[in-house]
Amino acid sequence: MRDRSRFRWLVAMLPMLATAAVLLLFAGSAFAQCAMCRASLAGSNNPLFIRNFNIGVLVLLLPPVTIFCSIFVVLKRYRAADEEKAEKDDDA
Numbered sequence: 001m002r003d004r005s006r007f008r009w010l011v012a013m014l015p016m017l018a019t020a021a022v023l024l025l026f027a028g029s030a031f032a033q034c035a036m037c038r039a040s041l042a043g044s045n046n047p048l049f050i051r052n053f054n055i056g057v058l059v060l061l062l063p064p065v066t067i068f069c070s071i072f073v074v075l076k077r078y079r080a081a082d083e084e085k086a087e088k089d090d091d092a
Helices: 002-026 035-042 047-091
Strands: none
Touching: 035 047
16 A cells, blocks of 8 residues: 555656756756846856855755755645544544
């Protein structure tokens, strides 16, 4: 039963993963910068600074994304435990 739920989860996540992959492939010029950041970096001639700035922006994005995903994982586990409990109650 657990393998079936993992398969369903994978099938449900596949379109989202494919969409994310396509967006990452075609978003070459959008390096997670706001318009003001891009304008200030346009005047810089130091490629190392620009690269490090882009990495810094992505690093600052990680905590909110992690928190957001963690909330959904906790809710999914809570829902799965609740459904399992309901199935046991129905069987009894």
